[in-house]
Amino acid sequence: MSIEKSKASEKIVIIDYGAGNIQSIKFALERLGYTGVLSSDAEEIKSADKVIFPGVGEASSAMKKLKSTGLDTLIPQLKQPVLGICLGMQLMCNWSEEGDTEGLGIFDVDVIHFEKTLKVPHIGWNRIKELKSDIFEGIAEQEFVYLVHSFYAPVCSETIAKCDYGVNYSSALQKNNFYGVQFHPEKSSEAGEKILKNFLKI
Incomplete structure (x- = not known):
């Protein structure tokens, strides 16, 4: 099977729950030769080869x-x-x-606000380091990525990349089939x- 056919046959679902960065993710997928399907339908999400869970906004209203x-019960049960x-x-x-938002409980860590002494949101380019996952294959230590956030996940056992903004924090997490990145790829x-x-490619 050619690469193009393989890409075309991959079903990538972007979870549609009103998050703000969906179109930019769709465009990024298209630049890579993939097509992303926006959906909030449980059966369509479960049938996907890959699922992207985007988010720009406020935690409690998003939940x-x-x-x-x-979707709060579906997402933690996904196997892909x-x-x-x-x-x-x-x-x-x-x-x-x-x-004061209860999350999905996939990653065993709480999300907290940056210290009051720091300018928030943390916005712009920053470096990621201590990369530990296949999703960082070919990515150099101290590579720049783009971030916009006022809350962060502290370093924990599921941290696969770190970033420094007044404190070392988790710029990426992984547990089993679940991956999370604080930055915007x-x-x-x-x-x-x-x-x-x-x-x-996973």
Whole structure:
């Protein structure tokens, strides 16, 4: 099977729950030769080869949207590779200080606010380091990625990459088939596209 046919046959579902960065993810997938399907339908999500769980917004309101469609119980049960991006990653954690929000409990860590002495949101380019997963294959230590966030997941046993903004924190997490990145791969230039491509090859 050719690479093109393989890409065409891959079903990639982007979970549609009103998150703000869906179109930029779709465009990033298209640049890599893939097509992403937007869906909130449980059966379609379960039938996907890969699932992307995006997120730009506020944790408590986003979780309410997930609960209203039953996605809060579906997502932790998924068996295929799942990639949470930014707020998507944070919602995959146990709890978020933002809106005192109970998360999906996939990653065993709580999300907390940056110290008051730091300018928030942490916005712009920063370096990732101590890379520990296949999704970082071909990515150099201290590579730049693009971030926009005021809350973070501390370093824990599921940390697969770190970033430094006043404190070392988790810029990426992994547990079994679940991956999460705090940065936006769809906005992180060639490095971000490479990370997305690595995820799609899993």
